[in-house]
Amino acid sequence: MTESYERVPYQEAARLLLRESILGAVHDLLLERDWSKVTMTDVAAMAGISRQTLYNEFGSRQGLAEGYALRLVDRFVDAVESAVYAHVGDARAALVDGFAVYFHASAEDPLVRSLRNGAAKPDLLRIVTTDSAPLVARASERLAETFRRSWIQAPEADSSILAHGVVRIALSYVSMPPASDRDDAQELAALLAPYVDIVTRV
Structure with missing residues (x-):
């Protein structure tokens, strides 16, 4: 029996590849320098595209940072989803695993490190606070x-x-990492697991 696969239209696939290449370029540049020193010209050159193509895709430097942040929350959702399926029937273990993977990945991410270290960066801080509605909506819907x-x-x-x-x-x-003297993943799991257990039995 032949399996059927959902085809992604060429234009959509090409755009997704373009965005991933651009965000990958941002990631690589942030391994070398602080976000405050990353320019749109740098990103375009690293991605091998024109500045106009970059602006057409993200609109502005702030839009680029928001796009990168959306990719970060997608990876958080991926971590939680994997943990849920890896710990069938054990909400607490799933939450511990999901949060732990997320905390580790965030600590290693160069944009998050740039936000947490050095001079204050109001543009990045707004993305995860006052302007975080798109991140919350996307991640909440998937989760x-x-x-x-x-x-x-x-x-x-x-x-x-x-x-x-x-x-x-x-x-x-994102802006304030877990405390070094606490196990935040365990504590959050202890807080949230009883609710999961309740809705699972409904």
Whole structure:
């Protein structure tokens, strides 16, 4: 029996590849220098595209940072989703695993390090605070779907509440990392797991 695959239209696939190449270029540049010293010209040159193409895709330097942040939250959702499916029936273990992977990845990410270190960067801080609505909406929608479709089988309203809470908590750690003298992943799991257990039994 031949398996069927959903085809991605060429233009959409090409655009996704372009965005990934650009964000990869940002990542590589941030390994060499602080965000304050990264220019659109630098990014275009690193990605092998014109400045006009870069501006057409992201609009501005702030738009580029927001695009990078969206990729970061997508990876957080991927981590939580993988943890949920790896720990069937064990909400606490899934949450510990998901948060722990996220904390480690955030600490290693060059844009997050740039935000946390050196001079204050109001443009980056706004993305994860006052202007974080796009990040929260995207991550919450994806996580809520995971909570509904996985073994948790959460009702729609409960999956939305849980996803929104998890995402808002996770974003708060971007600008302020976990305390060195506490196990934040364990503590957050202890706080949230009882709610997961309740909605799983509904």
